[in-house]
Amino acid sequence: MKPVIALCDANSFYCSCERVFDPTLIGRPLGVLSNNDGCIVARTxxxxxxxxxxxxxAFKVRDWLEQGVIDLRSSNYALYGDMSSRFMTVLEQFSPKVEVYSIDEAFVDLAGFPADQLQGIGADIKQRVQQWTGLPIGVGISTTKTLAKLANYAAKHYPAxxxxxxxxxxxxxxxxMDITPVQEVWGVGNRIAKRLEQQGIRTAGALSRCKPAWIRxxxxxVLERTVCxxxxxxxxxxEEETTGNKHQIICSRSFGxxxxxxxxxxxxxxxxxxxxxEKLRTQGKFAREAMILIRTDPxxxxxxxxxxxxxxxxxxxCDTRRWLQLIRPGLEKIYREGFGYRKAGFMLVDLCDGAGFQADLWSAQVLPEMxxxxxxxxxxxxxxxKRTLKPAAAGLTERPWHMARKLLxxxxxxxxEDVMKVGAGR
Incomplete structure (x- = not known):
């Protein structure tokens, strides 16, 4: 059966989430800021x-903000994460095979649907996501992931x-492809696009007509795979068809x-x-290696x-307690007094699941346990x-490392406490 793949991508996702619950932002110039309200990372x-x-x-547009020309919001990760989960849940209504690619986009397997129904199914997906979550999305459908990405590009750039x-x-x-700039192809960044243009390859169509062996x-x-x-x-x-423990989980943050x-x-x-x-347990995986990092302000x-x-x-x-026992002595080894640290992080590597687990020869443990x-x-x-229950070592009060989010x-x-309250009009 020939593959049919839909890429569903929310439009200006962070900004759209803000607009769902604050209709006064609809039609207004809106931006969402990065950690510590530093830079604009999402725009309408x-x-x-x-x-x-x-x-x-953010400081470069502060005058516009004070004059009411634009609106800005701090990153509300709790809201965005939950809205993403709702978005993906709607997509699962259309197919049992949904691969979450990022917080605001996913690939949906539509193989088996009649070819003359695909446009209608895409419209149904878009309408249901809008109705159930309030999020506007674009839907691109094709026979490979790269072509589905290209179709999604067209869906979002051509209003017709x-x-x-x-x-x-x-x-x-x-x-x-013949009217799409080569840099818009999934996997082709600006650096590669410049090299391609030096070879006279300026559009996706020109790239598609190249011989894969020459590209390789x-x-x-990697680019050869894109051409194919x-x-x-x-x-x-x-994703579920790939093998190996290639994934890592990292949680890091710049401090306020x-x-x-x-x-x-x-x-x-x-x-x-x-x-x-917590993320590791959500994925049903385990880790035996981790890394801690600390950084000053460059x-x-x-x-x-x-x-x-x-x-x-x-x-x-996947037991948090096991890693917490290692963090303090580990930090004692690398911490230096007299510095102002602006970033820290914790990364889990060498992930595995129960099926790929290989026990230590001298260990009595047969399989990793949850x-x-x-x-x-x-x-x-x-x-x-979140954080209703947390390690006591994380602190019970606001710490200087918490993010600055004045426009949250x-x-x-x-x-x-933040659920919207609706009252009857007088």
């Missing part, structure tokens, strides 16, 4: 029209499509202000490790100090909100 078309580029520092493009027909594929020899096997995908050959497997005290830095790492292990004219340290256990685990206490902690936090909107969907 209205903000783009004002010439505000991605990554613009209505936000849905069926690109399963080879003639339509070639027509679109001149560029890379543009030619209709599916080369990028679904410089952190100098050891205990504050330790509390930050404990918090990050707790979150990383933008300050002051002495710099960056360090990291690997941590390891004799067997894989600790009962950790399951209880996760269940309570899912029901009553309420956590409408994950916190009882």
């Amino acid at each position: 078309p209205e903000l783009k029209a004002l010439g505000v580029a991605m990554g613009t520092p 499509t209505g936000g849905v493009v069926d690109l399963t027909d080879p003639v339509r594929q070639q027509r679109l 020899k001149t560029f890379s096997i 995908e543009l030619q209709g050959e599916s080369c990028i497997p679904w 202000q410089a952190v100098t005290a050891f205990d504050d830095l330790h509390a930050a790492l404990v918090s990050f490790a707790s979150r990383a292990c 933008f300050r004219d002051a002495p710099q100090y960056n360090a990291n340290l690997s941590l390891s256990l004799p067997e894989p685990t 600790p009962a206490m950790m399951q209880v902690v996760d269940a309570i936090n899912r029901r009553y909100g 909107s309420p956590r409408y969907t994950t916190c009882w």
Whole structure:
């Protein structure tokens, strides 16, 4: 059966989430800021029209904000994460095979549906996501992931499509590729695009007509795979079809202000490790290797100090407590007094699941276990909100390492105190 893949991508996802619960933002130039309200990381078309580029520092548009020309919001990760989960749940209504690619986009397997129904199915997906979550999305449908990405590009850039493009027909594929700049192809960045243009390859269509062997020899096997995908050959497997432990989980953050005290830095790492292990359990995986890192501010004219340290256990685990026992002695090894630290992180590596587990020769453990206490902690936090239960070492009060988020909107969907209240009019 020939593959048919839909890529569903939310439009300006962070901004759209803010607009769902604050209709006064609809039609307004809106931007969402990065950690510590530093730079603009999401923009509505209205903000783009004002010439505000991605990554613009917030201070450069402060006058417009004070004058009411634009609106800005701090990153509300609790809201965005929950809205993403709702988005993906809607997609699962249409197919049992949904691969989440990022927080705001996913591939959906539509193989088996009649070809003449694909456009309608795409429209149904778009309409249901809009109705059930309030999020506007684009839907691109084709026979490979790269072509589905291209179809989604067309759905979002050409209003006449209505936000849905069926690109399963080879003639339509070639027509679109011939008018699409090569840098818009999935996997082709600006650097590679410049090299391609030096070879006279300026459009996706020109790239699709290249010989894969020549691309591999001149560029890379990765770009060769992209060319094959543009030619209709599916080369990028679904995530569950891949093998090996290639994934890592990292939780890191820039601090709202410089952190100098050891205990504050330790509390930050404990918090990050707790979150990383929670993600690990959600994936049903285990890890035996981890890394902690600390960084000073590279933008300050002051002495710099960056360090990291690997941590390891004799067997894989997803138990937060096991890693917390290693963090304090590990931090003691790399911490240096007299520096103002602006970033720290905790990364889990060498992930595995039960099927890929290989026990230590001298260990009595046959398979890695999901600790009962950790399951209880996760269940309570899912029901009553994140960090309802947390390690005491993470601290009970606001710490200097917490993010500065002065323009934070309420956590409408994950916190009882922030749930919107509706009253009868008089």
